[in-house]
Amino acid sequence: YEECQPGLGLEFLKEVYTAIQLILQYPRAWSPLSTNTRRCLTNRFPYGIIYQILNNEICIIAVMHLNRKPFYYNERIK
Numbered sequence: 001y002e003e004c005q006p007g008l009g010l011e012f013l014k015e016v017y018t019a020i021q022l023i024l025q026y027p028r029a030w031s032p033l034s035t036n037t038r039r040c041l042t043n044r045f046p047y048g049i050i051y052q053i054l055n056n057e058i059c060i061i062a063v064m065h066l067n068r069k070p071f072y073y074n075e076r077i078k
Contacts, residue, residue, distance in 0.1 A: 001045075015042045016063055019049045023060075027053050037061070 002009025019040050022029070030038045039048040050061040 012045055012047075015044050016047070016049065018042075020060065023049060023051055023058060027051075027058055039064075041066075 001012045019042050023040050028038075030040045032038050033050070036052045036054060037050065038053070039050050041048045046066040048064050048066055050064050052059045052061060
């Protein structure tokens with residue numbers, strides 16, 4: 001994003017950081033994709049944070065572009 005417009009890369013990072021902070025505060029607030037896996041969408045960018053709740057810990061699996069092949073991150077979960 002930084003190559004597209006100066007400062008936009010930082011805005012993207014802030015958006016991802018904000019989403020992760022929300023996940024940490026409210027880990028079960030987003031709909032499950034599977035038993036332990038959930039996705040939190042960013043507000044300004046077409047990305048979702050894929051994460052799992054395992055033993056009361058949050059594990060970020062991917063910061064996924066929403067137009068990318070669905071479930072490509074499954075390899076990371078195994």
